[in-house]
Amino acid sequence: MSSKPQSVGETRAESPQAQSLSNVGLFSGFVAVFKRDLTLAYRNQGELFNPLTFFLIVITMVPLGITPDPEVLAELAPGMIWVVALLATLLSLDGLFRSDFEDGSLEQLLISPSPLYLLVLGKVAVHWLVTGLPLTLLAPLLGVMLFLPDSGYGPLVLSLFLGTASLSLIGSIGAALTVGLRKGGLLLSLIIMPLYSPILIFGASSVASAIDGFGYTSQIAVLGAFLSIALICAPFAAAGALRVSVNG
Amino acid sequence: MAWTWFHQFGSPRWFYEKTTAWMPWLFALSIILLIVGSAWGLGFAPSDSKQGNSYRIIFIHVPAAFLALAGYYIMAISGAIGMIWKTKVSYLVMRSAAPIGAVLTFVSLFTGAVWGKPTWGTWWVWDARITSMLILFFLYLGVMALQNAFNHEESANKASAILALVGTVNIPIIYKSVDWWYTLHQPATIKFTEDSTIDPSMKYPLLLMVVAFYVLYATVLMMRTRTEIIARERKSKWVKEMATAS
C-alpha cells in the first residue's frame, strides 16, 4: 500500500515459476465464478427484478385476454404459469455470457486452467439462483391470481424448482452459441425453445395431475432425471459453444 | 490406409470429382424407384376398406417422415465428423442437409394435414406424431437460422454442428415426452395412429417408396453438397479450370 519509491523494487512480481498445479484446486474456479457472478448480480439489483416483473405482467394479461372466469383460469393456470416461467427464463438468458464476452473476461475464462465445464456450471448456478429460484418462489402468488386449486401449489413449486434449473442449463447452450451475435436474443429463443418442450410437458402435467387428484411423483421424478442429464451434458455443450463464439 | 481414404474424402475437390461419375446413376435410380413405387402404390395397391383411396397419401407421407428424422441425424453426424476431423466436406454436407430435412419435415406435416381432412374432418390434430414432427421442424429451422446468423463460415459451421448434436440428444427425449403427453390427453373419439397391421399388398409398395426416398435424399444431398463445393471453391484453380474447359 505504500507508495514510497523504495518499495517498488520489493513488490515487483515474484520471479517466474512453474506454478504448482495443486494450488489451483478443481473447484476453486467454480467457487470463484460463483462468488463473482453473485456479487455482480447483487450490484445490478435492478436487473434482478426484470424477469419477475415480466412474469407478473404476462400473467396479468391472461385474464384480460381470455376471461376473468375463475373456472377457466383455474383450468389454464398450470400451463400458463409454466409457459410464462419458460419465457421469463429465456429472456434473462441472453445476458448470461454477454457482459463477459464484451469486456474480455470470457477469453480469460477460456484460458483458465480450471475446467471450463465447472466455470460454466458456476455461471449457470448463479443464473438459476437469481432468476429460476425467484420465479419459483413467486409462482404461488400467480397461482392465487389465476385461481389455481389448493392441491396444485405443492407440485407447482416443486416442479418449477427442478424445471427452471434444467431451463437455465439447457438455455446456457443457446446463450453460448449466440453470445457473439449482435442480435442474439430472438435467435436464442428460437433455437432453445423446442428443446424446452419435454420440461414444459412434465412440469405443467405434474400440476394438472395433482389438481385432478392423481399422484405427481412420476412427473417430478422425470423432471429430476432431466435435470441430471442437463447437469452432465449442457455445460459441456455450452463450453464448446463458447469457444466457437469467442472466435466468431 | 483407411485414414488416407478418409482424408481424401474430406477434400472438396476429391469429393466433387469422384461424385461426378455417380450423379447420373443416382439420378436414374431415384427416378426409376420413384416411378415404380408411386405407380405401384397409387395405381395397383388395393384401396383401404375404411379410408378408400385417401390413404394412398401414406406413400409420400411415411417416407417423408422417415427421412425427415433420419436426415437430422445425418446432418448432426456430418457436423460431428467436421468438428472432430476438421474435414471441410462434412460441414458442407451438414449445411446442405438442413434445408432438405426441413423441406421433408414440412412435406410430411403438409401431407399429414391433407390426409387428415377427409379422414377426421380437420386439417390439424394435436396428435403425438404430428406434434413431434412440428418440433423437429422447429429444430431444423433453428439450425438453419443459426447458420445464417454468423459472419464467419467456420464459426457458423461449428455452432450449427453443436446445436445439431444437442438436438440429437434431445430428439428421443422430445419424442418420448410428446408421446406420453398425448396418451394423457388423448381424446376418445380420434384414434388413428395405432400400429394396425398393414396388408402386404400395401406394405411392399410402401417399403419401395421408403427406399426410393432414401435414394432421392442421397441424390439431392449430393447435388446440394456439390453446389456448395463449387460456390465455396469458386476462386480456386481447379474450379476455374473446370469452368473454362466446359
Place this chain on the structure above:
Amino acid sequence: MLDLSLELRDLSCERDDRVLFAGLCAQFNSGDVVQIEGPNGSGKTTLLKVLTTISNDYRGEIYWDRKPFSQSKFEFLSQLLFLGHLPGIKKALSPVENLLWYQRISGEVSKDRIFSALTQVGLAGYEDVPCYQLSAGQHRRVALSRLYLDPSPVWILDEPFTAIDKKGVAALERLIAERAEKGGLVILTTHQDINSPSLKKVNLQDFNTVEAQS
C-alpha cells in the same frame, strides 16, 4: 532455472478462405522476448489466439515443453498469462475485486500484493472505486497490474502499450525485460520498438502466401 520451450511447426491459419500465414516455424525459449510483426489484418491477433489455445483453427503443430499441445495444454495454461485487446475488467467491481477474482481462478490470493500492484500502475487511491467510474486507460492499467501479480512465466500480450502514457510504457518495457531475464518467455504484438537484448522478431508477412494453394 526455468527451461521453457514453445515450438511452432509449419503453422498456418486461414480466415474465410484467405490465408493469413502459412508454414510458420519458430522456436521460443526461456529468456526470449518475441515481437510478432505484420500490418493490420496479417493475423497477429489470430496467431496469439492460437497460441493461447483460445482458437484451434490452425493447421500444423505446436509443441510446449517438447510435447504436442494436445498433451501439454493444461500445463501450458497453468503457466500462461494472457492480456488481450479487451481488458477483461468487470465494470461493476472495483480494481481490487477484479484482481482478486483473477487470483482466485489461478492460484494464491494476496490482497497486499494487489494493493502494491495497483500502486505500481498508478492507481493508488482508486482501489475500491467501481471500475465504471474509471476511464478506458485506467481499465487498461488495472489489467496491466496483473503483470505485477502473476508469477506465470509465459506472457502473451496483445498490444499492451495502447492507451497508456509514456511513463507507463517505460515501466512496462522494464517489466517485460525483467521477466525475460528471469527465464520467462514474453510474446507480444505492438507497433512500438522494444529495447531488449533478447528480442526476437517474427514478421507474419514473411509467411504470407499470395495465392492459396489449389
